[in-house]
Amino acid sequence: MANSAANVKVVQRGAHIGAEIQGVDLTQSLDDETFKVIEAAFVEHELLVFLNQPINSEQQIDFAKKFGELSIHPFSPNSDDTPELIMFDNDADNPPFSTDCWHSDETFRADPPLATMLHGLVIPEVGGDTMFASMTSAYEGLSDRMKNFISGLEAIHDFKPFRALFGSDEKSKADLRYYEDRYPPILHPVVSKHPVSGKPVLFVNPQFTIKINGMDEVESRNLLTQLFDQAKIPEYQFRHHWAVDTVVIWDNRSTQHYAVHDYFPQRRKLDRVTIKGSKILAYSETADAKSIQNNKSPLPDNPKIKHGDHKPKRELERQLDEAGN
Numbered sequence: 534m535a536n537s538a539a540n541v542k543v544v545q546r547g548a549h550i551g552a553e554i555q556g557v558d559l560t561q562s563l564d565d566e567t568f569k570v571i572e573a574a575f576v577e578h579e580l581l582v583f584l585n586q587p588i589n590s591e592q593q594i595d596f597a598k599k600f601g602e603l604s605i606h607p608f609s610p611n612s613d614d615t616p617e618l619i620m621f622d623n624d625a626d627n628p629p630f631s632t633d634c635w636h637s638d639e640t641f642r643a644d645p646p647l648a649t650m651l652h653g654l655v656i657p658e659v660g661g662d663t664m665f666a667s668m669t670s671a672y673e674g675l676s677d678r679m680k681n682f683i684s685g686l687e688a689i690h691d692f693k694p695f696r697a698l699f700g701s702d703e704k705s706k707a708d709l710r711y712y713e714d715r716y717p718p719i720l721h722p723v724v725s726k727h728p729v730s731g732k733p734v735l736f737v738n739p740q741f742t743i744k745i746n747g748m749d750e751v752e753s754r755n756l757l758t759q760l761f762d763q764a765k766i767p768e769y770q771f772r773h774h775w776a777v778d779t780v781v782i783w784d785n786r787s788t789q790h791y792a793v794h795d796y797f798p799q800r801r802k803l804d805r806v807t808i809k810g811s812k813i814l815a816y817s818e819t820a821d822a823k824s825i826q827n828n829k830s831p832l833p834d835n836p837k838i839k840h841g842d843h844k845p846k847r848e849l850e851r852q853l854d855e856a857g858n
């Protein structure tokens with residue numbers, strides 16, 4: 534059956550992040566109207582899951598290209614014919630590398646990816662889930678005092694985990710210098726503005742963010758530890774359990790993820806494609822907050838639980854304030 538916008542069903546799966554898209558066949562082409570429904574759900578729910586999609590890599594690439602131009606990862610092994618395609622194929626002889634750490638993909642770039650898409654090919658019998666966190670909700674859950682404090686800050690991002698891929702011989706050192714020239718440490722705002730929703734996002738991650746610009750080393754480390762911990766709050770998370778032919782796409786501008794390394798030495802194989810992003814914009818509490826309050830966001834009103842409705846820390850802080858503490 535041909536795809537049509539009328540058949541698309543968006544089923545929310547997480548309180549703050551994650552929806553399943555039903556009524557779509559990714560082995561068939563998508564017209565613009567159908568894609569618009571998917572794209573709107575993608576920005577709103579930040580993570581989309583498509584079950585039972587027996588696509589080949591060409592079809593995966595075609596679908597990903599609907600979201601934008603694809604990018605090539607500088608460090609990951611990829612397909613010779615199709616460099617946009619990264620094959621994660623991990624087993625006893627090839628343990629997974631450096632993905633069991635909360636991160637957004639490739640924030641060491643000046644223009645980090647817009648989105649990443651995975652297609653499940655070989656799934657371990659037990660384990661191998663991917664966890665996601667909404668960094669929109671993670672930001673919303675901060676106290677107003679912390680929001681004020683981090684407003685306007687910038688942080689330095691670096692490809693630090695990939696340095697371990699280079700040896701100490703002369704050739705490896707020269708290769709590393711090549712990458713250092715090409716991907717120097719880069720500044721991104723600590724609070725970014727989502728280019729479509731306009732919402733603020735907490736944009737620091739423990740894999741690539743190394744320092745808050747202009748802060749003392751200890752101050753920076755303490756603040757970053759606290760901000761990194763926001764992604765660990767279960768209320769902001771969604772845990773995805775893989776099956777063969779599940780396709781997942783996440784908004785890399787507003788989420789972080791963590792690949793759970795509990796399946797070794799079983800095999801897990803996923804194909805990944807990445808969609809190019811653009812410069813990370815800074816969120817301004819004075820200008821941008823007003824525009825969201827005035828409902829100028831291009832997104833329609835959504836009856837689901839709003840981001841940040843669950844604010845245990847803020848509620849406690851309010852009660853303490855009221856009690857005069």
Ligand SMILES: [Fe+2]
Binds near residue numbers: 637
């Ligand atoms: Fe990743």
